[in-house]
Amino acid sequence: MSLVEISGLEKSYRVGEMEVPVLKGIELEIEEGEFVALMGPSGCGKSTLMNILGCLDRPSKGRVLLKGRDLSRLSDRDLARIRREEIGFVFQSFNLIGRISNLMNVELPMTIKETARNARSDRARELLESVGLGHRLDYSPSNLSGGERQRVAIARALANDPSIILADEPTGNLDERSTTEIMEIMYELNVGGRTIIMVTHDVETTKDCSRMVWMRDGMVQEVTS
Amino acid sequence: MLEYVLLSFKADRRRALMSSLGIIIGVVSIIALLSVGQGLYGGVNEQFGDLDMDLITVRPGSGMGMGPGDRPASTPEEPAEFDDKDVKIIDNVLGVKDVYPLKTTRVLLSFRGDNTSVSVIGISPEEHDDLKVVVARGRFLTGSDYKAAVVSHDIAEDFFRMDISPGNQIRLYIDEEDRYSDFKVVGVLEEDEDPTYASSGVYITHKAMDDLLDVEEYHYDSIIVRAEDPAQVEALAEEVEKDLSRIHRDEAYNVEALSTRFESMLEVLNMIKYALAGIGSISLIVGAIGISNVMMLTVKERTHEIGVMKAIGATTWDIRTLYLLDAGMLGLASSLLGIALGWLVSDFVGSVANIPQEVTLQSIVFGLLFGVVITTVAGIYPANKAAMLDPIEALRAE
Structure with missing residues (x-):
């Protein structure tokens, strides 16, 4: 059984009276431990696919199985639980909460999961140290550079030890050096056994990927290894 | 979660203060008005409490009170004229101690x-x-x-x-x-x-x-009449009235137990007390509307943050609880502050205006409960609004 099995996935949005199709029948399987790069021009449906994989959105048609469970049949509550425990998000714009410390940002998924206070504080500290930010625990994310912020975001994504990392252009807002740093961390995570699905425009960042999925106009156009 | 709420107060002190100001003022006015009301009640009770509850007054003319001994004043009557004969009649009524x-x-x-x-x-x-x-x-x-x-x-x-x-x-x-x-x-x-x-x-x-x-x-x-048994004073008043009516048939006079007048006065004071609390409650409700508004703004301001929280696994329920807790905590803190300030204010008003005031446990509980409940209720709409946000839309907001 694959980790992710997508078959006949369609997604359309209503814009006024019109039904606008965004995904038009995606077929894709992703195995555990893969590092998949999702590529394609703007508007081809990469982000929509990521949102559905990330349980933030529901398919209009077709099936998405995650560890054998059909996402379209799960309740909102179950979807939230999957987001919390099985998926780690890394966004292009970091999406950290600026008015709380880095430590609390990393703790947040564990706070929501109601992990005991000491345990989550220890884990958050450990994670921030592992991405080289052990000296920035009590800083606000707004006092960090882009690369540092993305490292905090990665630490947060790992908080509840998810099996899948969904990264939506994680280096899109970063300079070259930070990009290299972030991609090194991603590579290490993959080596450590986590499945990574990453949307990217930058071919440079795909050198460690096990597979590249090219999308065009709401369909998977080509898969290359 | 609680930690997170506390943290958000710390990070947003001005917002917390501004939104709670209305509640603080509301609770202050409830406490102050209730305490002045209670003080009036207690003061009057004290002044007249040791007043003889066993006394009945008999007066010529139609009385102002509405005691059980009052005679209907629908027909204009000559006021009764009382002399020793009446004193004797009253003295002979069973249960009368002194006249x-x-x-x-x-x-x-x-x-x-x-x-x-x-x-x-x-x-x-x-x-x-x-x-x-x-x-x-x-x-x-x-x-x-x-x-x-x-x-x-x-x-x-x-x-x-x-x-x-x-x-x-x-x-x-x-x-x-x-x-x-x-x-x-x-x-x-x-x-x-x-x-x-x-x-x-x-x-x-x-x-x-x-x-x-x-x-x-x-x-x-x-004519002042003292009853043998204070508990029977009202029945005795009726008895006296009946006996007097035999010789003052078409004359106006009024037989009234002091306790009757006193009780109705206390009743009025009690009503005044709650009317005052009602006025205080109005300001609390206005304060709650303020809280609701500020919370709506906060939710709007934090739309992106709510999106993030949902993306990392917060359920609709979690977000709703978070914002209700936010409101409830704000209500609790404001109410406690309001009670403390209200105490000071009623002390101050009491001493400056020289009116009796008394902060009771009852008014504190009332203020606290009302403050917390009203604030939490005010938070329901914004909290729901926050909880129902679509995570993708919310993440897009800046």
């Missing part, structure tokens, strides 16, 4: 060249014990006294340049100095800290009063 008739009039009191208008009260000295007056100097009147008077403390010490003492001569003028009588002061009463129905005045015997007024028929203008 003392009173006659009061205004006179001009002249003492060593100074004149002051005072009340002069005709009494039966035999029952003076029951009048709750204590003699400070000299003695009280006796049945054999004639041109003797006892003056109250205020008249003796405050009304004239020189104090009136036992042994002094005073002159009482009736009808604009046409007619007068000289009296010898035999006693001065003790200062009355608790002025009741007959404390300030000059006390003389009915006989002396009769001569002073020089009227053809001497009538009492009130």
Whole structure:
């Protein structure tokens, strides 16, 4: 059984009276431990696919199985639980909460999961140290550079030890050096056994990927290894 | 979660303060108004609480009160005229302990060249014990006294340049100095800290009063009746009324138990107390609307943050709880602050305006509960709004 099995996935949005199709029948399987790069021009449906994989959105048609469970049949509550425990998000714009410390940002998924206070504080500290930010625990994310912020975001994504990392252009807002740093961390995570699905425009960042999925106009156009 | 809420207060002190200001003011006014209301209630209760609950007053004319002894005033009637015959009738009613008739009039009191208008009260000295007056100097009147008077403390010490003492001569003028009588002061009463129905005045015997007024028929203008059993005072009032009606059939008079009037007064005061609390509640509700508004703004401001929280696994329920908790905590903190300030305010108002005030546990609980509940209710709409946000849309917001 694959980790992710997508078959006949369609997604359309209503814009006024019109039904606008965004995904038009995606077929894709992703195995555990893969590092998949999702590529394609703007508007081809990469982000929509990521949102559905990330349980933030529901398919209009077709099936998405995650560890054998059909996402379209799960309740909102179950979807939230999957987001919390099985998926780690890394966004292009970091999406950290600026008015709380880095430590609390990393703790947040564990706070929501109601992990005991000491345990989550220890884990958050450990994670921030592992991405080289052990000296920035009590800083606000707004006092960090882009690369540092993305490292905090990665630490947060790992908080509840998810099996899948969904990264939506994680280096899109970063300079070259930070990009290299972030991609090194991603590579290490993959080596450590986590499945990574990453949307990217930058071919440079795909050198460690096990597979590249090219999308065009709401369909998977080509898969290359 | 609680930690997160506390943190958001810390990070957003100004927002917390601004939004809670309305609640603080609301709770302050509830506490202050309730305490003044309670103080009035308690003050009156204290003033009149030791008042004789076993007393009934009988007065000619239609009374102002609505006690059970009141007679309908639909037909204009002659006021009843009470004399010793009535005193005897009342004395014979079963359950009556004492009866003392009173006659009061205004006179001009002249003492060593100074004149002051005072009340002069005709009494039966035999029952003076029951009048709750204590003699400070000299003695009280006796049945054999004639041109003797006892003056109250205020008249003796405050009304004239020189104090009136036992042994002094005073002159009482009736009808604009046409007619007068000289009296010898035999006693001065003790200062009355608790002025009741007959404390300030000059006390003389009915006989002396009769001569002073020089009227053809001497009538009492009130008869005080003391019941044997205070619990039966209202029934007794009805009995007295019934017996008097036999000879005062078509005349107006009023029989009233003091306790009846007192109770209805307390009832009114209680109503005033809650009306005041109601006024306070209005400001609390206005404050709650303020909270709701500020929270709506906060939710709008934090849309992106809410999106992030949802993306990392917060359920609709989590977000709703978070914002309700936010509101509830704000309500709790504001209410506690409001109670403390309200206490100070009512203390201050009480001492400056010299009105009685009393902060009770009841008003504290009321203020706290109302503050927290109202704030939480005010938070329901914004919290729901936040909880129902679509995570993708919310993440897009900046």
